[in-house]
Amino acid sequence: MNKQPWKIIVAAILLSTGLNSAQAADPIKIGSFLTVTGPASFLGDPELKTLQLYVESINAGGGINGRPVELIHYDTGGKAQDAVGFVKRLIKNDNVDLIVGGTTSGDTLAAIPEVEKEGIPLVSLAGAVDIVEPVKKWVFKVAHSDRMAAAKIFEDLRKRKLTKVALITGDGGFDKSGREQLLKLAPEYGITIVADESYGNKDTDITAQLTKIRATDAQAIINFGFGQTPAIVTKNIKQLGIKLPVYQSHGVASKTFIDLAGDAAEGVRLPAAALVVAEQLPDSDPQKPVLLAYKKQYEAKYGPVSTFGGHAYDGLFIAVEAVKRAGGTDKAKVRDQIEKTKGFIGASGVFNMTPEDHMGLNLDAFKMVEIHNGGWKIVE
Amino acid sequence: MRLTGFYALALVAGLLPVLFPGNYFITVVGIAAGLNVILAVGLNLLIGYAGQISLGHAAFFGMGAYASAILTTRYAFPPLLALSAGLISAGLMAWGLARPILRLHGHYLAMATLGFGIIIHVIMVQATGWTGGPDGLTGIPLLVLFGWAVDSDQRWYFVIMATMLLAVWLALNLVDSRIGRALRAVRGSEFGARMMGIDTARAKTQVFVVSALFAAFAGSLFAHQQGFVSPDSFNLSISIDLVIMVVLGGMASTFGAAFGAIALTLLHEGLVVFEDYEMLIHGALLMAVMIFLPQGLFVGLSQGARRGWTLVCRRQ
Structure with missing residues (x-):
C-alpha cells in the first residue's frame, strides 16, 4: 500500500514526457x-x-x-x-x-x-x-x-594631424588586448606612442600616471578600457588641467559613462556603434x-x-x-x-x-x- | 578492512558510466568532481591531518596547469614531460616556502598562504608574454599516454577516476604511516610532538610538498582536459572553495574530503538552474551544514545513518 503513490508519480512522469514529445x-x-x-x-x-x-x-x-x-x-x-x-x-x-x-x-x-x-x-x-x-x-x-577601434582612433588622429599620443590602459583583458592592438597599429598610421601608462581597474585615482603623461610631449591621450575607471581617468584629466584631446574606446559607449564623467566628458571622442547615434544618421543609411x-x-x-x-x-x-x-x-x-x-x-x-x-x-x-x-x- | 571504503569508491566510479552511459552529469561533471577530489584529498593532508591552514592552494593547482600549458604550447614539450616539469616546479616551490611559512601559526599562516596565492595569481595576469595574461592560453594539445590519446569525455573520465583513486589510495596509506601519525601529533600539539622526538619542521614540510604535488598533478590534467587555462581558474575564490570542500566533508578524513569535493561540485552544478538565487542557496546550505553537522557532511551523515539504523533495529 505504501509504495502506491510512487507508482502513480512515475507513471505520470512517463506519461507526460511521452505526451510532450x-x-x-x-x-x-x-x-x-x-x-x-x-x-x-x-x-x-x-x-x-x-x-x-x-x-x-x-x-x-x-x-x-x-x-x-x-x-x-x-x-x-x-x-x-x-x-x-x-x-x-x-x-x-x-x-x-x-x-x-x-x-x-x-x-x-x-x-x-x-x-x-x-x-x-x-x-x-x-x-x-x-x-x-x-x-x-x-x-x-x-x-x-579592438583592432577596428584602434584603427578608427588612429584614422581620426591622422585627420587632425596629431602624431604623438600617450596611452593609458587598465589591467583587464579588454584593456590589455586593446593596448596590444594600439601598439601594433601605431606605426602603420605614422603615430608615435610617447607614453604607455597603466592602472588597476579598481583604482579610484589615476592622477599619478596622468601627471607623467603631462610631462611628455603627447598631443593626445588614448584611454582604452571599460567600466568605471575610464570615467575616473577622464575626470582626473580635467582636474589636472590637461587640455589635450582625449580618446576613449567603444567600451564606454554608454550613457553611464557620460553620467559618471560629467562635465569632463565634453569633447571626448570615441569610436562607437551606430546605435548610439541612430537618430542622427542620414535617412540614406541602410542601418537606420x-x-x-x-x-x-x-x-x-x-x-x-x-x-x-x-x-x-x-x-x-x-x-x-x-x-x-x-x-x-x-x-x-x-x-x-x-x-x-x-x-x-x-x-x-x-x-x-x-x-x-x-x-x-x-x-x-x-x-x-x-x-x-x-x-x-x-x-x- | 582498512581499504573497504576505497574499494567502494572504486566500484562506484567504475559502475556509474556503465549504468548511465554518456550522461552529462557522470562524464562531464564527474571529471570536475574527480579533479576536485584530488585537490581536496591533498589539501586535507595539510589542513585535516597536520592542522595547517592554506588559503593559497589554487596557486599550486595553477602552477601545474600553467606548466603544462606553457611548455606544451610554446615549447612543444610532450605532455608527460610538461606534467613532470609542473610537478617538480610546484614541489620545489612548496619545499622552499614550507620552512619560512610553516613556522607561522593560525592567522599568520593563513595570511602568508593567502599572500602566496595572490602573488601567483598576479603573475599569471601580468606576465602576459608567458601566460597570455587575463585571456589565458588556448590550444593546449591532447594528453597522449603511451600512444593512447585522451580525446573523449569517456576517456577523460577513466583517466581522472584512475588518478583520483590513486590519490585517495596514496592519502590513505600516508595517513596510516609513520608520517601520518607524526602529522596527527603535530596537529594535537606541536610542542608535544617535538618532545616525542618528531622532527615537526620536516613533517610539516613533507606534507606541504605532498599536497602541492597532488594539486599540481590535478592542474596538469585540468589544463589538458580543458584545452585552455586562464588566471580565473586559480584565484582566491578557488582556494577558498578547496578549503570549503575539506571542511564541508569533514576534516581529518580522506573520504570526508572526497565527499566534500563531490558534494560541492554537484551543488554548484545543480544550483545553476536557480540563476539569481544560486549564491543565496549555496551560502545557506553551507551555513546549515556547519551549524547542524559541525564535524562535516561525511562524518555527520554517517553518524546519523548509524543512529538511524540502531533505532530501526531496536524497534524491531
Whole structure:
C-alpha cells in the first residue's frame, strides 16, 4: 500500500514526457552563456534581455520554418572556467543546435576548444580579434573588434594631424588586448606612442600616471578600457588641467559613462556603434531603420538601449537567418550558411562573412563620435 | 578492512558510466568532481591531518596547469614531460616556502598562504608574454599516454577516476604511516610532538610538498582536459572553495574530503538552474551544514545513518 503513490508519480512522469514529445514540433534550441552578473554585467545584461525579447517575438510570429525557438541560458559571472563548463552542459546535456554567446573575450576564448571539438556553430558577442584570427571552423563573432577601434582612433588622429599620443590602459583583458592592438597599429598610421601608462581597474585615482603623461610631449591621450575607471581617468584629466584631446574606446559607449564623467566628458571622442547615434544618421543609411526598430522594441520593455544588446541582436539573427537558409538545424549546414552571410544589416554594421573573415564588418561599422552637451555627436 | 571504503569508491566510479552511459552529469561533471577530489584529498593532508591552514592552494593547482600549458604550447614539450616539469616546479616551490611559512601559526599562516596565492595569481595576469595574461592560453594539445590519446569525455573520465583513486589510495596509506601519525601529533600539539622526538619542521614540510604535488598533478590534467587555462581558474575564490570542500566533508578524513569535493561540485552544478538565487542557496546550505553537522557532511551523515539504523533495529 505504501509504495502506491510512487507508482502513480512515475507513471505520470512517463506519461507526460511521452505526451510532450508527441505534441510539440521539435524546437530549435539556441544555447547561450553570457555574463549577466559580475563586473561585466553591463555587457551581458542587455544581451540576455535582447535574446529573450527576440526569441519571444520570433515564437509569436510562428517560429523558424514552423518550429519554435527555445533559448537555454547560463550566467557565467565572467568566470572563464564556468564558461567552459556551461558550454559543455549546453552541448551535452541540453543538446542545443547552436550557441550564441560569450559576452567577454575571456569566456569565448575559453569555450572555443570545446566548441571546435564538438563541432557546433558558435556566434560570439565578444570583441578580441583572437576569437576569429586565425579563423576557426565553427567560431564566428559579431562585435566590433579592438583592432577596428584602434584603427578608427588612429584614422581620426591622422585627420587632425596629431602624431604623438600617450596611452593609458587598465589591467583587464579588454584593456590589455586593446593596448596590444594600439601598439601594433601605431606605426602603420605614422603615430608615435610617447607614453604607455597603466592602472588597476579598481583604482579610484589615476592622477599619478596622468601627471607623467603631462610631462611628455603627447598631443593626445588614448584611454582604452571599460567600466568605471575610464570615467575616473577622464575626470582626473580635467582636474589636472590637461587640455589635450582625449580618446576613449567603444567600451564606454554608454550613457553611464557620460553620467559618471560629467562635465569632463565634453569633447571626448570615441569610436562607437551606430546605435548610439541612430537618430542622427542620414535617412540614406541602410542601418537606420534596423537600428530604430531595435531601439523601439527594446526600449518599450526595458529602457535605454546599449550597443552591447545590439551585438546579441546581430548574433541571434545571423544564426536564425542561417538556420532558415539551411532548412534545418544540421550543424554543418548551419555553419556553412553563417559563413555565407552577405549584406546582413545588423545593429553593429553590415555583415559580409567569408571563409577567411568570420566577423565580416569593416571600419565603416564604427562611427567616430564626440560627447557634446551630454549627448553623442557624429564627427565624420 | 582498512581499504573497504576505497574499494567502494572504486566500484562506484567504475559502475556509474556503465549504468548511465554518456550522461552529462557522470562524464562531464564527474571529471570536475574527480579533479576536485584530488585537490581536496591533498589539501586535507595539510589542513585535516597536520592542522595547517592554506588559503593559497589554487596557486599550486595553477602552477601545474600553467606548466603544462606553457611548455606544451610554446615549447612543444610532450605532455608527460610538461606534467613532470609542473610537478617538480610546484614541489620545489612548496619545499622552499614550507620552512619560512610553516613556522607561522593560525592567522599568520593563513595570511602568508593567502599572500602566496595572490602573488601567483598576479603573475599569471601580468606576465602576459608567458601566460597570455587575463585571456589565458588556448590550444593546449591532447594528453597522449603511451600512444593512447585522451580525446573523449569517456576517456577523460577513466583517466581522472584512475588518478583520483590513486590519490585517495596514496592519502590513505600516508595517513596510516609513520608520517601520518607524526602529522596527527603535530596537529594535537606541536610542542608535544617535538618532545616525542618528531622532527615537526620536516613533517610539516613533507606534507606541504605532498599536497602541492597532488594539486599540481590535478592542474596538469585540468589544463589538458580543458584545452585552455586562464588566471580565473586559480584565484582566491578557488582556494577558498578547496578549503570549503575539506571542511564541508569533514576534516581529518580522506573520504570526508572526497565527499566534500563531490558534494560541492554537484551543488554548484545543480544550483545553476536557480540563476539569481544560486549564491543565496549555496551560502545557506553551507551555513546549515556547519551549524547542524559541525564535524562535516561525511562524518555527520554517517553518524546519523548509524543512529538511524540502531533505532530501526531496536524497534524491531
